[in-house]
Amino acid sequence: MAGASLAIAPLGPVMAAGVRGLDLSIPLDDATFAAVCRALHDHQVLVFRDQDFDETAHVAFSRRFGVLQAHVLNQYQHRANPEILFLTNVLPDGTLRGEHPDPGSMIWHTDASWSARRALATTLLAVTLPKAGGDTLFANMYAAHDGLAPALRARLAGLRAVHSLDHSRRLSGAREQMTEAQKRAAPPVEHEILRTHPDTGRTAIYLGEHASHIAGMAEDEGRALVQRVNAHATQPAYRYIHRWSPGDFVMWDNRCVLHSATDFDWRNDRRTMRRTTILGERIGEA
Ligand code: OGA
Ligand code: MN
Numbered sequence: 001m002a003g004a005s006l007a008i009a010p011l012g013p014v015m016a017a018g019v020r021g022l023d024l025s026i027p028l029d030d031a032t033f034a035a036v037c038r039a040l041h042d043h044q045v046l047v048f049r050d051q052d053f054d055e056t057a058h059v060a061f062s063r064r065f066g067v068l069q070a071h072v073l074n075q076y077q078h079r080a081n082p083e084i085l086f087l088t089n090v091l092p093d094g095t096l097r098g099e100h101p102d103p104g105s106m107i108w109h110t111d112a113s114w115s116a117r118r119a120l121a122t123t124l125l126a127v128t129l130p131k132a133g134g135d136t137l138f139a140n141m142y143a144a145h146d147g148l149a150p151a152l153r154a155r156l157a158g159l160r161a162v163h164s165l166d167h168s169r170r171l172s173g174a175r176e177q178m179t180e181a182q183k184r185a186a187p188p189v190e191h192e193i194l195r196t197h198p199d200t201g202r203t204a205i206y207l208g209e210h211a212s213h214i215a216g217m218a219e220d221e222g223r224a225l226v227q228r229v230n231a232h233a234t235q236p237a238y239r240y241i242h243r244w245s246p247g248d249f250v251m252w253d254n255r256c257v258l259h260s261a262t263d264f265d266w267r268n269d270r271r272t273m274r275r276t277t278i279l280g281e282r283i284g285e286a
Pocket of ligand 2: 105109
């Protein structure tokens with residue numbers, strides 16, 4: 001049985017847990033799936049070690065949690081399967097692209113907050129890792145919420161931030177900016193800054209750098225407030241840093257976690273990650 005020897009151990013004081021004893025190339029039975037869901041709710045970031053499974057198994061595992069996204073930045077999509085993204089600085093002919101695999105991932109964000117149908121969770125499998133750097137930083141938005149000064153928390157209650165992929169793409173300085181068609185497919189959206197997690201009932205800060213300003217507030221005032229809350233929310237005390245090892249498969253809960261990739265020597269070194277993005281508010285939603 002896939003989950004017979006499932007072992008879940010916290011990775012540090014803030015969040016994240018290592019999961020051992022699972023071979024994700026084999027479909028999860030219902031009890032194991034329920035245990036993984038519980039672990040995700042308890043630890044926000046799960047690190048499955050020593051994994052090796054193909055795209056079909058990757059998609060099948062991800063689909064247990066919900067509907068998968070086909071990303072609007074279609075240059076990252078896998079040709080044969082739009083539910084898989086490859087984040088890589090390696091071109092199809094094997095040469096290097098001369099840019100970070102996704103400059104937009106090096107700012108603090110939560111996946112697809114720029115969309116009305118936002119991401120529930122994201123999964124990443126390490127395919128090729130650079131010799132140094134290329135870590136992923138995570139910040140716990142429950143802890144960040146609980147650490148807000150009461151006056152600031154009261155000020156944020158009921159406020160909605162405007163999220164836009166075009167905004168954060170510009171901010172990231174990515175060489176390839178959005179096409180007009182991509183912009184039309186992903187217009188700005190609003191989300192509440194204090195979010196009740198639909199599965200745990202806990203309150204989290206839901207912001208990050210896809211957020212540009214605040215609905216109903218002067219743009220520069222809103223921008224300053226977004227920046228202030230993001231700085232609070234991503235301070236080192238709320239972080240778990242994932243330093244990748246070969247075979248690592250990481251899943252995180254975008255409803256209560258911000259994340260950011262760190263840089264590496266993409267001029268000379270290679271990094272390829274295989275990703276799926278699970279959409280929706282609650283696990284198991286159609
Ligand atoms: C992502 C992302 C981080 C990384 O895939 O959504 O932000 O470290 N990736 O590649
Ligand atoms: Mn991301």
